[in-house]
Amino acid sequence: MKNTAKPESATLPLQDVQIQDTFWSSYMDLVHQVVIPYQWDALNDRIPDAEPSYAIHNFRIAAGVEQGSYGGLVFQDSDLAKWLEAVAYRLATHPDPALEEIADETIQFIIQAQQKDGYINTYFTVKEPDKRWTNLHDCHELYCAGHMMEAAVAYYEATGKRAFLHAMCRFADYIDTVFGPDEGKIHGYDGHQEIELALVKLYRVTGEQRYLRLSQYFIDARGQQPNFFIEEWEQRGRTSHWVPGEFKPDPQYNQSHLPVREQSTAVGHAVRAVYMYSAMADLARLTGDQALAEACRRLWNNVTKRQMYITGGIGSTRIGEAFSLDWNLPNERVYGETCASIGLIFFAHRMLQLEQKAEYADVLERALYNNVIGSMSEDGKHYFYVNPLEVWPDACAKDPELPHVKPVRQKWFGCSCCPPNVARILASLGTYIYTVNNDTIYTHLFVGNKAKVHMNGLDVLLKQETDSPWNGNIRITVTPERAAAFRLALRVPGWCKEQPTLRINGQAHTTLQVVDGYCLIDRPWQPGDVVEWVLAMEVQFIAAHPFMRANAGKVAIQRGPFVYALEEVDHAAPLASLSINPTQLLTARRDASLPGEPIVLEGILHQEASAHALSEDEPYHVFGTTSAPTLMPLRAVPYFMWGNRNPGEMAVWIRTNHNDY
Structure with a gap:
């Protein structure tokens, strides 16, 4: 499998960023020592008094190594995929032979469950083998496929092992024969966006243009036929996987009401929306599609300036886990699903790669430090699915409008999309700290770390030391392999209302060049130069x-x-x-x-x-x-x-x- 893709310069490989931070290192250790093992037990249904997952059970049946019937929800495969992705990110920075062996054995079950044509999905393999692609609105086939592809890319990049990646390429090749504009193919898309951003990742590591084109197809096709899901529902005899009786699909629910380039307001299921916006930003950057980029900006502004909680939560109503309307942000009835905030971080990160504006990093930081880490308990074994801003426990227990709001975190969920999502974003935190654009190194997050940056043929070592997030003192030691001129860009956070203090090698600089929320430092750098960046934290x-x-x-x-x-x-x-x-x-x-x-x-x-x-x-x-x-x-x-x-x-x-x- 030859990689002909152009080298990506926007993000640093996870292996090149080692977090050493007074705040975040404890989370990294918790993920490795507690979260990943605990979630492995949950996926194997070994947590007492917790809802069963059935994820491993289903794959063992589909692989032919166990007898039984399918268990859990139709998208249960995705929980395992996200867990494997978290494992891959951890292995990338902290090799662990025992953990890698568990992952290898699990991947082998997945490969054994793959059908001859490349298809992988335990629900449709075990329970309804004759119903493939007949209910795209409800059944998450491409969503599960996308999460498996993301896991395979992460595992390949972490370990160099190709078996999982090869299996997912076979799956993508098969999907390419099923969907597209050509006669005889399905002219449609999944009810839950995810495959779009996963195919971009698959393209990045393989250089296979067909994967990029297929992602573009799924984005471009959405909303061109607003009644696609209604027509599919009619063909099924007006049946739904979830709701008995006639439940007519609403195109707004999965953002298929308009072509994506015409959308300006975030509507429908919040996770679906921000996953789609993430893929749109990816494609806008890779293809230079300005109409797509402008749609991303409009949707970003609507989400973050009209429909986002102060904690970085999005999706205000439990009905459809969805956006409702501008300014409608109730505190006690909030939904604010953890996965939605994680998807918002994905969107922000991709917008930072599209254009370097501090407002994207501000939102990324807000969601990360509040909603996302707040969704997990200090012990790493309990989780919020919903993240309220006001809680009255008696009402949570007795008010029929508040069944979704929990005053305490849960061990696991029947629908446990959020816990492994938290694991994978925390394990991959190193990729969010910096981006590189030509001769500029952008620092988006203030997290203690050692990083290696390769930029225009020059290797630069960065050592960031900080007592952030509790105080605003940041020290960055810059060590290029040789004296060289380039730019270091330091974010001025939106919460910092006073001009930051900048010192370079002890010398104060009172005149700062700030563009789009970043202080730009252009100078010839010598090995060992020290930048001190002090942010007022009032x-x-x-x-x-x-x-x-x-x-x-x-x-x-x-x-x-x-x-x-x-x-x-x-x-x-x-x-x-x-x-x-x-x-x-x-x-x-x-x-x-x-x-x-x-x-x-x-x-x-x-x-x-x-x-x-x-x-x-x-x-x-x-x-x-x-x-x-x-x-x-x-x-x-x-x-x-x-x-x-x-x-x-x-x-x-x-x-x-x-x-x-």
Whole structure:
């Protein structure tokens, strides 16, 4: 298999970035020592009192080494694929022969399950072999294929082993005979986007143009026939895999209502949307398609400026796990699926490769430091599928509108798309720190690491040392193999409202050249040059746009990349009775009583006296007839840490008691 693709210069190979960071190294170790083994047990149905996965069970049956019937949801293969991808990323930076052996054995089951024509899907192999490609709207065949392709690419790049990659190329070759504009092929696409971005990765490592063209076909075809899924539904006799009776597909649900280049507003299932936008950005960069690039910009602006939570969550409604409408961002009914934030990170990362603007890295950082790591417990064994901004546990248990919101993380899910997705993005964190564009090295994230950059025939070693994310001191040692002139671009985060301090070899530079949110440093570099980049990290009270009705008269607290939350364990319930004066100065201090010694924020809250002074038999009272509010201490913790102590209420947005903020 000859690789004729042009070498990609935008991202650094994962092997070339070794994370050594006071914050993130513990996550890297947790992924290796706990998350990957725990999820392996879950995929093998060995977690007591957790919903079974059936993923390994299904592949063993499809491979002919075990008897039984198919278990789980129709897309169960994808959980295993994402786990293998996480394993591959970890092996790329930390070789582990025992883990690699487990992965090799698992891959062998997958290859044994592959049909003679190249097809791989345990549901349709084991349960409905005569129904291939008859329900693209519901059954995720190409979605599962895409995740397997991503895993195969990652495993090949990590280990150099080709068996898995070869199997996925066979699968892609077969799919290319089934789908496309030619007569006799299916003129359609999957109900859940994923194959599109996976084919781009397959193209990148093989240089096979057919894979790039097939990805383009799936993107270009979507929305050209808005009734494609309706016609497919009619041909099936108006049946659905999920819903009994006549359930007519809605083209908006999977973004097939318009050709993608005409779309301006994010609609439908949030994960599907951002996976598709990621592929669109990939194709815009690789093909120079300006109409596609402009559509990406429009959709980016709508998602991040109208439909994104302050924590980087997207998808506000549980109905369809979907976007709803601009500014509709309820806190207690939020969906904010973990996979959607991960997909948003994918989209942001690809937009950074398309054009270097700090706003993309700002959103990437926001989603990563809040929603994504907040979805996993400190022990690495429990997960949120939904990431709320306000929790009342009694309502979660009894309100029929809130069955999706959990006050505690779960061991596993019947639909466990999120946990292995978290594993793979954390294991691949090194790829998100830098990108290279011609003679410029862009630093997007401030994470301690050692990196090797190959740029225009020059090798440059970078050593980034930082006490970020708790404080804003960054030190980068730049060591080119020989003296050379090039540009280093340092991100000015959106949360940094003061001009950063820049020193090079101890000399202060007061005039900064900032373009699109990056400070550009052009100079002849000598081996061992030291750049110090100091970012002001002040506590900020954040107010929402007035159109965001759920947050009228409220503020959230932010410091650096972290959004903060109040928990009942630190305050008296109900949290809704608390208010804050946002003109006060909050104290930031390290708290040794919490894991990792995070910075907590302390100050003063007001609690309505009526919260506990009134009789429960007096639901209403005349305003002003109770005693004055009482003062109580504020103790806000980073949002990602909530739910790791005693279960209870949680709130991100707090009512204000000061009219002039």
